[in-house]
Amino acid sequence: MKKSLLLVVVLTLGLGVIPYLGLPAFYQSLLYMVFHWIALATSWNLLSGYSGYFSFGHGAFFGIGIYTTAVLTSQFDVPFLWTLPIAAAMAALFGVVLGVISFRVKAVRGELFALLTLAATFVVATIVLNTPIDGGPGVYLSAVPVPSIGPSPSATFYYLALGAAFLTVVIALLIYYARFGTGLFAIHDDEDVAEVMGVPTFAYKVAAFALSCALAGGVGGVHALFVSYVTTGDIFTVLLPLTVILMSVLGGTRHWAGPAVGATAITILLYSFTSGDSAVLGKVAMGVILIVVILFMPEGILGGLLKRFARKPAAGPSAADAARFGQASSAGGATPSPSAAGQAQGGPSGKAGTQGHDGGILLSARGVSKSFQGVQALRGVDLDVQRGEILGLLGPNGSGKSTFINVVSGHFPLTSGSMTFDGKKISGIGAHRIAGCGIARTYQIPRPFAHLTVLENVALPAMFGAHQLERRRAEFEAWHWLEFTGLADRAFAVPEDLNLHQRKFLEFARALAAHPQLLMLDEVLSGLTPSEIDEAVALIQRIRAQGTTILFVEHVMRAVMALCDRIVVFNQGEVLAQGLPAEVMARPDVVATYLGKPAESPPQPPEPAGARAYA
Amino acid sequence: MNLPSSTLLAQSILAGIFTGALYGLLGLGLSLSWGMLRQINLAHFALAFLGAYLTYQFSTSGGVDPLLTLLMIIPAFFVVGLAVHWVLTRFKITPFNSLLVTFGLTIIIEAVLQWIWTADYRRLESTYAEHKLQIATVYLPVPELITLGLGLGISLIAWQVLRRSDIGKAIRAAAEDAPIAAAFGINQQALGLLLSGINASLAGIAGVCIALSYTLAPSQIYSWIGVVFACVMLGGLGRPMGPIVAGFVIGISEAITMAVASPSWAPLVSFSLLIIVLLARPERIQA
Numbered sequence: 001m002k003k004s005l006l007l008v009v010v011l012t013l014g015l016g017v018i019p020y021l022g023l024p025a026f027y028q029s030l031l032y033m034v035f036h037w038i039a040l041a042t043s044w045n046l047l048s049g050y051s052g053y054f055s056f057g058h059g060a061f062f063g064i065g066i067y068t069t070a071v072l073t074s075q076f077d078v079p080f081l082w083t084l085p086i087a088a089a090m091a092a093l094f095g096v097v098l099g100v101i102s103f104r105v106k107a108v109r110g111e112l113f114a115l116l117t118l119a120a121t122f123v124v125a126t127i128v129l130n131t132p133i134d135g136g137p138g139v140y141l142s143a144v145p146v147p148s149i150g151p152s153p154s155a156t157f158y159y160l161a162l163g164a165a166f167l168t169v170v171i172a173l174l175i176y177y178a179r180f181g182t183g184l185f186a187i188h189d190d191e192d193v194a195e196v197m198g199v200p201t202f203a204y205k206v207a208a209f210a211l212s213c214a215l216a217g218g219v220g221g222v223h224a225l226f227v228s229y230v231t232t233g234d235i236f237t238v239l240l241p242l243t244v245i246l247m248s249v250l251g252g253t254r255h256w257a258g259p260a261v262g263a264t265a266i267t268i269l270l271y272s273f274t275s276g277d278s279a280v281l282g283k284v285a286m287g288v289i290l291i292v293v294i295l296f297m298p299e300g301i302l303g304g305l306l307k308r309f310a311r312k313p314a315a316g317p318s319a320a321d322a323a324r325f326g327q328a329s330s331a332g333g334a335t336p337s338p339s340a341a342g343q344a345q346g347g348p349s350g351k352a353g354t355q356g357h358d359g360g361i362l363l364s365a366r367g368v369s370k371s372f373q374g375v376q377a378l379r380g381v382d383l384d385v386q387r388g389e390i391l392g393l394l395g396p397n398g399s400g401k402s403t404f405i406n407v408v409s410g411h412f413p414l415t416s417g418s419m420t421f422d423g424k425k426i427s428g429i430g431a432h433r434i435a436g437c438g439i440a441r442t443y444q445i446p447r448p449f450a451h452l453t454v455l456e457n458v459a460l461p462a463m464f465g466a467h468q469l470e471r472r473r474a475e476f477e478a479w480h481w482l483e484f485t486g487l488a489d490r491a492f493a494v495p496e497d498l499n500l501h502q503r504k505f506l507e508f509a510r511a512l513a514a515h516p517q518l519l520m521l522d523e524v525l526s527g528l529t530p531s532e533i534d535e536a537v538a539l540i541q542r543i544r545a546q547g548t549t550i551l552f553v554e555h556v557m558r559a560v561m562a563l564c565d566r567i568v569v570f571n572q573g574e575v576l577a578q579g580l581p582a583e584v585m586a587r588p589d590v591v592a593t594y595l596g597k598p599a600e601s602p603p604q605p606p607e608p609a610g611a612r613a614y615a
Numbered sequence: 616m617n618l619p620s621s622t623l624l625a626q627s628i629l630a631g632i633f634t635g636a637l638y639g640l641l642g643l644g645l646s647l648s649w650g651m652l653r654q655i656n657l658a659h660f661a662l663a664f665l666g667a668y669l670t671y672q673f674s675t676s677g678g679v680d681p682l683l684t685l686l687m688i689i690p691a692f693f694v695v696g697l698a699v700h701w702v703l704t705r706f707k708i709t710p711f712n713s714l715l716v717t718f719g720l721t722i723i724i725e726a727v728l729q730w731i732w733t734a735d736y737r738r739l740e741s742t743y744a745e746h747k748l749q750i751a752t753v754y755l756p757v758p759e760l761i762t763l764g765l766g767l768g769i770s771l772i773a774w775q776v777l778r779r780s781d782i783g784k785a786i787r788a789a790a791e792d793a794p795i796a797a798a799f800g801i802n803q804q805a806l807g808l809l810l811s812g813i814n815a816s817l818a819g820i821a822g823v824c825i826a827l828s829y830t831l832a833p834s835q836i837y838s839w840i841g842v843v844f845a846c847v848m849l850g851g852l853g854r855p856m857g858p859i860v861a862g863f864v865i866g867i868s869e870a871i872t873m874a875v876a877s878p879s880w881a882p883l884v885s886f887s888l889l890i891i892v893l894l895a896r897p898e899r900i901q902a
Contacts, residue, residue: 119886127883238837287726294712295702
């Protein structure tokens with residue numbers, strides 16, 4: 001990261017000399033356009049490339065910046081440079097309002113968000129056109145005084161655009177390497193899972209949107225005086241966001257430098273064609289490039305190159321990290337976690353001896369109900385999880401087991417009832433805050449972040465969740481959990497390359513990396529072969545040996561009987577029975593739920609036979 | 616703000632219905648390819664303008680009746696639709712990337728239009744434009760009536776075909792769950808090709824209608840995107856009657872805004888409507 005930052009600074013300083021070289025004015029205006037588009041494309045990428053919320057509203061934010069500066073300089077005689085922060089602030093304000101409204105609606109993602117922002121552009125344009133902000137004929141700005149920076153009047157704009165591009169790229173770079181950036185990338189891949197792992201998705205999206213808008217607004221402010229005559233028809237078009245998207249996608253949206261690369265390439269390409277009499281040819285070339293890149297290089301120039309020339313780091317944490325963070329070597333599978341953070345919280349790690357129930361209720365659910373448009377998935381569930389136990393959650397398909405996990409983890413909000421965890425109320429709060437309390441879960445169908453490596457997938461919950469470790473530290477921890485689950489040699493693979501068994505273990509590793517007090521496992525054994533199940537059972541025993549409380553949803557009765565201290569049986573969204581495994585499984589009503597009522601003979605299967613029947 | 620006279624109001628409502636029909640006709644192909652094939656086809660607009668320019672050219676230099684050009688445009692565009700679909704499926708393009716690829720295609724078509732017909736405005740002088748029907752005090756221009764007839768007729772046919780015919784049911788099944796549909800013996804690839812070809816032909820038909828009533832310029836391609844997407848979304852993806860009904864709603868509300876306030880306020884109505892629907896009823900829009 002420091003190298004990248006240095007590169008950007010050196011490049012900017014180098015470009016800063018150009019106005020003093022006495023080159024033809026043509027070069028300055030070409031470079032102005034390059035910087036202009038770099039700033040616009042990179043600012044777009046902060047929200048859209050990183051988090052996957054493709055905005056078609058960049059024209060609106062840019063336009064708000066343009067008109068803020070235009071109105072303030074022409075009608076209120078505010079000095080040009082002072083209008084730039086105001087232009088940025090106005091655009092950011094609009095972005096925050098739009099974001100707060102649209103991000104509340106869960107379904108407005110992907111194409112719907114794109115359309116919403118496009119529609120917002122036209123609404124803004126209509127208002128600007130029909131009010132004194134513009135009024136119809138456009139705004140002339142040629143009389144507005146422009147302070148001179150550098151050797152010539154045109155150098156002012158050169159430096160302002162260079163400054164905007166520098167600022168935008170540096171912000172993109174810093175976010176890329178920061179916790180904020182990691183959170184945005186997780187949102188891109190699977191927003192619901194990111195939230196459940198502790199990423200404050202709503203706040204992150206609004207913040208990224210505001211930042212993206214502010215930068216676009218600032219660029220707009222500069223551009224207003226550069227073109228010196230502004231009209232709504234030229235500014236609020238669908239063409240501006242499309243061009244910005246084209247540049248970013250061409251360069252690669254998943255890298256901080258991607259949009260800058262794409263913007264430079266496209267601007268120079270278009271310029272070299274318009275300088276001749278071949279503007280049409282330039283357009284054709286742009287179209288062809290876009291098509292070819294999407295078809296053959298969907299990750300963009302930079303994405304493709306980085307993939308091809310990526311250096312594979314050696315497996316395992318670096319020696320420096322090991323020296324910094326870990327006293328013990330993390331090689332042995334059963335070594336307790338080296339995390340100090342976990343211990344500070346009185347959490348699971350390091351206390352290998354805390355077996356069984358050391359008493360006290362960890363999670364308490366009272367009258368928890370959940371309905372999906374008339375379907376009652378949970379009807380008033382009362383359930384307590386004791387600290388330190390393995391509680392098995394059983395029941396036929398559709399009895400509400402997974403829904404219960406989804407409600408506790410905050411994946412679904414509950415319809416009524418209340419839940420407390422460790423004495424704190426957790427019902428009605430955001431899923432990321434529930435994760436912050438120390439609850440982690442796995443998904444029945446593994447939902448890894450598709451574009452992150454296995455290592456990054458596991459490090460993420462350690463960076464968010466309850467402990468908020470910084471990245472290096474979190475990755476060091478992640479190595480430990482990868483070894484714990486036997487995935488260390490796949491650390492740099494992407495989830496797509498893992499088999500089902502490995503993906504299930506990745507789910508495990510991710511949940512463990514959060515250092516949860518309560519770990520909820522949703523059918524982690526289904527689909528595994530008998531020998532894989534034995535491995536997994538041993539793994540769960542090791543997790544519990546570290547003192548973690550486990551809520552365990554499972555159909556594989558062999559594992560349930562081997563692992564659980566207590567079991568709870570759900571039926572049709574209600575608690576049917578709870579108690580010791582052998583006793584509960586012998587109850588006639590429980591047997592009836594699973595197997596139906598016998599035709600004539602009374603229900604009599606003794607416990608072992610009954611247990612075998614479900615295996 | 617003066618309230619307009621009843622004649623003016625009736626005339627503007629009619630005008631709204633006419634533009635709405637064109638919105639619907641343009642939106643139909645878009646809605647079907649988005650809803651049924653998961654392709655967001657921006658090139659639909661470019662194809663429509665290509666059709667419009669071809670109609671213009673045949674009519675002005677060849678003297679061919681604009682409606683007769685349909686005989687040529689429909690099969691030719693069908694083939695174009697096949698080709699685009701083949702490329703998009705060959706590379707397993709995601710919905711969002713289909714938007715970008717077809718944007719690239721749009722840029723290319725726009726450049727070609729500009730190269731052949733220049734950026735100047737062109738206007739088709741057809742015999743249809745000279746005729747107007749008059750009912751009481753309102754006028755019904757013939758080109759707009761043709762658009763309305765085509766828009767309504769084609770939407771109704773598409774609706775009935777998708778609802779009742781075997782092939783329509785197969786298309787809907789493949790849109791809902793492709794692997795299951797394939798397991799029941801539905802040839803999804805062939806259906807996709809067929810539907811894409813039809814969608815492109817629809818773009819060509821809409822193009823003829825554009826040529827009949829509007830002034831042409833290559834850059835006009837982009838001015839239709841916003842409002843037609845609004846119709847597609849309001850109408851619900853993949854619903855054949857959706858775009859034209861939404862088109863009427865938007866067209867009439869725009870026309871009334873124009874009459875009551877001023878023409879420049881018109882976009883506010885359609886796009887505010889779209890934003891409200893997106894935020895309040897997003898589930899309606901998802902295919």
